[in-house]
Structure formats: structure tokens, C-alpha cells
Amino acid sequence: MARLLLDDLSVSIDGAAIVRDLALTVGDGEVVGLVGPNGSGKTTALRCVYRALRPTGGAVRIDGEELSRMPLRDSARVIAALTQEGRADLDFTVEEVVALGRAPHLRGNQALSARERELCRAAMARMEVLHLAGRGVLSLSGGERQRVLVARALVQEPRVLVLDEPTNHLDLHHQIRLLSMLKGSGLSVLVTLHDLNLAASACDRLAVLSRGALVACGPPAEVLTEDLLREAFGVEASVVPHPLTGVPQVLYDLGAATTTKGNPE
């Protein structure tokens, strides 16, 4: 298990503060949802965690150790990421792409062991892509491809999983399956989501970003309020407890006023 800490993380690009002093912990086995309006800095913060971007202030720490001081290979054994980037993959087969998840654990051209091949099969089965094993990834639908990339992240056997909009392209069945899998995974998970109802159901805590700053953080029942939706998202909506689980759920009235409050522009 591992504890992820965004330790007063800041990112400035061309003099503009994109993420400001973000302090956020993801505890062992905890699922934390990073939510907020478009352009609020969610992806930028995540990019620092999967090392596509260097913070300009603060640090990302794993069990106290500063990520930027760890060799890339070492951090890749601990952190797996499902990102919005890297869409220009070569036409590997599904099973080849999933097997690439083992790369941080292998030396040179070392072949996968029987255990690792079984791990790949199990991850493909879990993400319901086993029947696609021989297909080229470029021929897949958006949702199929997304599930393959989750399988690749799982075979990495990380302790921390960061996912940027993992439900993109997924149908309702696969959205629910993926989020319940994350919830039961025992991994420390930091995930950006736009669907606040799914986020409230899946996450132990929600962290709300607005204009690069953390404006609320806590259990969904504390964070997801009508005031928060108005202030951070510029949306008038009702928040009601789920009739079975009690988890807060947002009900929208398309006739209600929306404002640009919370949005960066």
C-alpha cells in the first residue's frame, strides 16, 4: 500500500498559475475524486503525479519520498496512470498493449513469466476485453480501447492508480463496473470525474478544484451541497440522498439558471 501526497503542489505555465498550493492526501486504499469545472487544473495536477509535468512549486510524495527524486522506473512500479494523452499508439494487438504494463518490472527484452501472462489474462477478463485479445487496438471502439488501457494499468500491479476521466467513452454498465472495481481494489486511487453522481458513489472523499485552488475536500455527503454546486460550478441543482445508499446525488433542472461562476474564463 502507499500514501500519495500532493504537498502544496503548484504549477505555473507562462506566468499563469494553473494549480495553486494544492494540498491533498490519498491514504492507503482510499479513493479520492478530483472534481471541478473545465480548466480548473485537474489534469494539470494529475500530470504532475504521473510525471508528465514537473511542478513549479511544492512536490508530489509517495510514502513521504519526493517523486521527482525517484528513478522513473521505480515510480512506474508504484504508480500507474490512465491518461488523456498518448492517443497515437501503434497498432499493437490488445494483448501486446496490456503486456506493456509489465515493462517497469522487466529487464531488457525479458519475456513474460507464466504468472505474468496469467495476470494479463485476468486483467483482460476483469475489464471484459479478453475476447478482443488478438485485435489491433486501432480498430477498437473508444470504450473498448479505454478498457484495454485500464487492464494495462492493472497488470502494472501499482499501489497508486491515477485516472483522468476514466469513464470517458464507457457505457453505463462499464462506467459502474470500472468505478466499483476501483472502490474494491484496495489501491490508493486519485481519479478525475465529471459525473458528480458517480463520483459521490465511488469516492471516499471528493476534492473540488476551482481556478487551480482546492475549495472543498471531504466525504461526498459533506462536500456535495447545493451551495458548492452554485459556487464552484455555477449550477443551480438539488442534492438529495440516494434512496438506498444515502450517498448525495445531484438532480438537475435544465430550466434553472446557470452562471459562469467557478469557470476560469
Ligand SMILES: Nc1ncnc2c1ncn2[C@@H]1O[C@H](COP(=O)(O)OP(=O)(O)OP(=O)(O)O)[C@@H](O)[C@H]1O
Ligand atoms: N501547456 C499549457 N499551456 C498553456 N495553458 C495550459 C497548458 N496546460 C493547461 N493549460 C491551461 O490550464 C488550465 C487548466 O487545464 P487542465 O487541463 O488542468 O484543466 P481540467 O480541470 O483538467 O479541465 P477539463 O475539465 O476541461 O479537462 C486551462 O485553462 C488550460 O487551458
